[in-house]
Amino acid sequence: RDEDGYIVASCPVLPGCHSQGKTKEEAIANITEAIRGYIISMRKHGEPIPAGEVEEVEVAF
Template sequence: MSDYLVIYEQTGTGYSAYAPDLPGCITTGNTIAETRANMEEAIAGHLAVMREFGDPIPQPSAVAERLPISA
């Protein structure tokens, strides 16, 4: 089991999410919870298709950090 970084962004209609280590693996949802559930499904499907086509599965490498900025 691998832990892939997922980035969530608020949109005008809800949320979107993507996994930087899995190009093209994106989803949306009305809430963060819905988007998270959709992303779990999207990652599982993305990895299944990669395996089906014999593509190498990338190891998680992306990291994120919040930096407090006082301006």
């Protein structure tokens, strides 16, 4: 959790792709939306999409 009590989520494969939520479920939903938006933006700008698979999901409180 950050200093305001929010759960912070990030996607290491996509630099700068971060989100947060008041609950674990909200943080997961928000980072999922952020990842989708990030990839849409990359496609729009002709940038290569990083290849990778989810190897680990870590939740820390």
